Amino acid sequence: MDAYRGFVMFLMAAEILHYGRISEALPESAFWRFMDHHQSHVEWFGCTLHDLIQPSFSFLVGVALPYSIASQQAKEKSFSQLFAKTLRRSLILILLGIFLRSVGREQINFTFEDTLTQIGLGYPFLFLLGFRPTRTVWIALGAILVGYWLAFVLYPLPGPGFSYEAVGVPADWPYHKTGIAAHFNKNSNLAWAFDTWFLNLFPRAKTFLFNGGGYATLSFIPTLGTMVLGLQAGRWLRAGLPYTELLKRFLIAGAIGLAAGWLLTITGISPSIKRIWTPGWVLFSGGWCFFLLSFFYYIIDVRQWRGWAFPFVVIGMNSIAIYCLVHLIDHFIINFLKTILGQHVFEQFGPYEPLASGGAALLIFWLILYWMYKKKIFIRV
Template structure:
């Protein structure tokens, strides 16, 4: 893993497809914008103004406590979904050129393991804590492992029908495991944080500490359904890459799939609750369905209607999405924003200063990414 500098037109980030979809760059940046702190704008507006619409939006940009779904719960799975979307472009193009599957598989596995290691460093620092105090589960590990297995399925399962079968099979298997396998002291079918099979497996097999003591939202067992989130992206990318479909037909298929997934997910919710912490099968469908619908919208606006000027802000973020996620741990952007803008904000009222501080923080982060973009320097994993 290292920054790469090229004199050519920047390619799509993490992983790099052969043919660029600007909508994919922009949507990845749009998604990453909220991860890097964009949601704080609504939170500070809600606190400083008390406006009803700001309070409503701030609430939507929080995670549900356990069961349920809010838009903010879609941010993480959308990123994993987009990694899947790029797979038919990156791996599919190389397979079409005759590249060796085993060689591609090694690259996929290497990338997945690098993300796991980066996640450990992100949680614990470069000079590790005592083993028992380290947290091994992470957002990057979830993306690395689930994305890796989804890509390996794409590489070695050549039939689309078989891939769909694996997708359905994993979702049903996970449901059956959580509902039928008893947990000591809680029995079978307990979906609480303490009593679920997911938490029990984490406590048994996850080294180090768990994020929520008895459960880790990026633990071992819940990686299984997360593979299906990546596979949904693979299915979407396969549709977008087809040359025998018109753009209109592609969008129709994505919308139909998205609406169907959301509907099925909420139907399934009646017996298997939508739950991000457990990454339940119903959650995979609801979050994946919304991801399909958002992708279809971005694809229609950007790649079909060719309305592109507004995308630049998000493309700059999307080109270095992993880097800005990691950089927050080692660069004090908040201090930089205070150093650059505190004097200016001092002339305004306290509410404006509070909101302005968040905007300044985001501006400094974006400026950092813009500098790298202009230098054509991108972190590749």
């Protein structure tokens, strides 16, 4: 679990390598086009490796919950004490997400669509489901997905006079859909409408009209669905099942998720869209999460091939720390290196300058985490 978490946090931190800049400098390189593609989010439909970072992180929150509950119960903590701690943890995650999004701005940026705030908003409900039987958990997942889908479909489509340009979407946007799928179009859906009301309840420099990427606050509801999938995976892990049975369940769940997400997309019933976390995306990305968990479980726990994963474990044991480091001091680290080594030190690498400067910063981040690991300093929320 720590290795899988460390892997996805490494992918997040590796944005500092800026593969896109290398691809621009080497336009004929298919390799760097491929690397750039998988270090970027798709514009609307589809999925890249980078798009699986947030689902994986959310999924692993669910996987860890049964272990966390068991650990706290072993200390004879009451349910009310556990729930109070859960609410405190949720509030910290929400406030931390807002803080990181406000750094460098003139005033607090009240926004609730990033990874930490999304998890924080859904975590109390996940905690409550952690005490319910498996049947109830599956029913809750179905209710989340069907209910969220129905809410979108029942929200009326924009009229013929609707200005997509006014909400940051070109009139010739190539991802406009018709039929049921039109209810999930960018910045003209239920989640967008909710944010034009909700986000304007907070102090803002100017009126909120739209999110440029189409991201939305209400995505925390289907994100809860992703965490519920992780909760069930965590229960299977703690059940003491033979590894063959456990792998079979993971792989079957992964195959069902991918197939269901794909079918919902091609039929237009619920297109797989990460930016608004559609029910189709919950299932499709959840399928990939089960497959990735299967891989790490088989390699590390079954085959006992652990040495290669140690760098990821160091990162995974302090995921909140690396999240904050990357968001707060990435540019500072690179500028500090230039101050010490010379302002043009990385230019000698030519088109690979971002790889050199970003790689140096990543190494420093990892060494900080390694020092924390050796000192047994683990930041938990």
